[in-house]
Amino acid sequence: MKQNDGKRVAIIGGGVIGCLTALSLHRLGAAPVILEKGSAGREASWAGAGILCPIHPWLYPDSFTRLIEDSLALYPELSAMLLEMTGISVQWRTTGLLIPFFEDDRIHHHDDALAWSARFGWRVEELDAAQTCAHEPTISAQVSGSLLWPDVGQVRNPRLLAAARQALKICRVPVREQSEVIGLDAHNNAYTVRLADGGSIEADDVLLAAGSWSGELSRLMGLQLPVEPVKGQIVLLKDEPGRVNHIIKHDDAYMVPRVDGHILVGASMERVGFQTGTTDAVVDQLLAATYRITPGLKRAQIVQQWMGFRPGSPDGMPYLGPVDGRPGLWVASGHYRNGVALAPGTADLMSRWIMGETPPSDLSDFRVNRPVVEKDKVGFPAV
Numbered sequence: 001m002k003q004n005d006g007k008r009v010a011i012i013g014g015g016v017i018g019c020l021t022a023l024s025l026h027r028l029g030a031a032p033v034i035l036e037k038g039s040a041g042r043e044a045s046w047a048g049a050g051i052l053c054p055i056h057p058w059l060y061p062d063s064f065t066r067l068i069e070d071s072l073a074l075y076p077e078l079s080a081m082l083l084e085m086t087g088i089s090v091q092w093r094t095t096g097l098l099i100p101f102f103e104d105d106r107i108h109h110h111d112d113a114l115a116w117s118a119r120f121g122w123r124v125e126e127l128d129a130a131q132t133c134a135h136e137p138t139i140s141a142q143v144s145g146s147l148l149w150p151d152v153g154q155v156r157n158p159r160l161l162a163a164a165r166q167a168l169k170i171c172r173v174p175v176r177e178q179s180e181v182i183g184l185d186a187h188n189n190a191y192t193v194r195l196a197d198g199g200s201i202e203a204d205d206v207l208l209a210a211g212s213w214s215g216e217l218s219r220l221m222g223l224q225l226p227v228e229p230v231k232g233q234i235v236l237l238k239d240e241p242g243r244v245n246h247i248i249k250h251d252d253a254y255m256v257p258r259v260d261g262h263i264l265v266g267a268s269m270e271r272v273g274f275q276t277g278t279t280d281a282v283v284d285q286l287l288a289a290t291y292r293i294t295p296g297l298k299r300a301q302i303v304q305q306w307m308g309f310r311p312g313s314p315d316g317m318p319y320l321g322p323v324d325g326r327p328g329l330w331v332a333s334g335h336y337r338n339g340v341a342l343a344p345g346t347a348d349l350m351s352r353w354i355m356g357e358t359p360p361s362d363l364s365d366f367r368v369n370r371p372v373v374e375k376d377k378v379g380f381p382a383v
């Protein structure tokens with residue numbers, strides 16, 4: 001028996017980060033329990049588009065690309081393992097990512113994107129207007145060219161969450177839903193996690209993985225994690241399968257083709273706190289952008305719209321690691337626009353770290369107490 005076998009780890013939050021970390025901890029011999037205030041896998045992790053590449057990776061430090069690459073490398077094994085265990089396909093597949101360019105684009109990513117691709121060895125093709133239209137027949141004739149990354153993948157995240165939930169059930173990892181955490185008391189090298197219903201859980205270690213709620217929850221624990229919700233709305237279209245071939249990404253909207261002809265159009269970036277619900281104005285804006293970029297989709301049926309809260313960190317990067325001065329308290333949150341891409345790597349890293357392994361690389365860019373970067377110095381296009 002290893003020293004940490006049976007370690008009781010309370011994971012706060014049953015999103016993709018909490019669920020995959022729990023699975024990984026279980027495989028390493030720990031005894032995790034997920035505490036979820038609502039239903040597991042129904043917040044950002046369900047709502048997201050499942051693009052397995054940062055929206056504009058060249059805007060981040062190189063350490064972030066490495067974190068993404070380490071995580072993406074785990075997707076083949078993870079999706080095969082989940083399929084074998086649960087029979088659920090997460091529809092992990094390579095559809096490629098195409099960024100089209102138009103004369104009146106506000107931001108031109110061309111040179112930065114090529115430099116980043118060369119630096120990290122990501123295959124990229126430069127297409128002229130005719131080649132772009134041949135790849136994507138719904139795209140506007142106004143397009144002047146595009147960049148295509150043929151190896152970029154996607155996953156259908158509701159299925160990923162369903163498979164992870166099922167796998168947790170098979171492994172008998174407790175997922176306690178309707179169990180809102182309201183505080184934490186430390187005592188004798190362990191924690192009492194307090195719940196809103198008056199109950200509590202004893203744990204050796206605690207992992208804060210509460211997505212957008214991690215900021216306010218951290219304050220209840222005496223921490224100052226600057227994680228805030230950034231609302232994103234998505235519109236679901238339906239056309240014949242194969243009308244859109246790649247993920248198409250423009251600063252005004254992206255389109256993600258699913259295998260059955262559904263096309264996700266996303267996503268707004270709204271700092272409106274925890275205001276739920278979709279709005280006509282944003283849906284109209286997303287549709288207008290879609291019809292401008294890909295007029296061929298005007299005939300597609302509008303099926304549904306939804307929203308989710310991205311766990312926004314000021315610099316767009318996650319907080320990963322231990323909390324200084326609080327032995328046994330860990331954070332894996334603030335994954336912002338990239339939590340689905342980063343989830344397998346986060347789960348692997350955090351579970352090993354919690355079980356006593358030393359991380360294989362320098363993770364100081366993601367440390368919990370790093371200085372807060374001013375928002376206006378971060379170069380994200382405000383889509």
Ligand SMILES: Cc1cc2nc3c(=O)[nH]c(=O)nc-3n(C[C@H](O)[C@H](O)[C@H](O)COP(=O)(O)OP(=O)(O)OC[C@H]3O[C@@H](n4cnc5c(N)ncnc54)[C@H](O)[C@@H]3O)c2cc1C
Nearest residue numbers: 013015037045048049050051181211232308338339340341
């Ligand atoms: C519209 C949209 C599009 C996106 N597109 C992509 C994409 O294409 N690719 C990509 O990689 N990422 C994408 N993302 C981002 C990605 O979805 C998130 O980064 C990721 O899901 C975060 O996972 P999480 O587990 O941290 O958070 P969540 O999924 O939000 O899970 C956190 C959980 O914690 C629970 N919780 C909160 N407070 C408490 C408490 N006090 N007690 C107990 N439980 C609590 C919540 O109920 C929730 O279930 C997108 C997000 C949105 C909204």
